[in-house]
């Protein structure tokens with residue numbers, strides 16, 4: 001009886017440890033996937049990716065990884081606006097999207113650069 005109990009305790013502990021590990025892993029994964037930031041490259045006169053779906057409150061990080069070109073990112077809409085200003089090569093600019101909807105982000109320097117952002121719940 002006693003040894004059965006002890007074994008039970010031991011099993012219980014290891015299950016508990018496994019569950020703790022799973023929860024920790026879940027939290028870490030959730031943090032990595034949930035909050036972003038999602039990287040948007042600005043290179044060769046393109047946003048890449050050119051189309052992205054995120055959840056409300058998540059962050060896009062615009063990264064000018066072009067060798068020597070200035071870039072820019074702005075959004076003008078009824079519900080939500082931002083403007084990065086000039087972005088030097090190597091610079092980053094973070095934007096949180098707080099409002100649901102579909103948006104088109106543009107570069108004021110290269111008119112053909114377009115990024116579609118779908119913000120969902």
Ligand SMILES: [Cu+2]
Nearest residue numbers: 071072107110
């Ligand atoms: Cu540009």
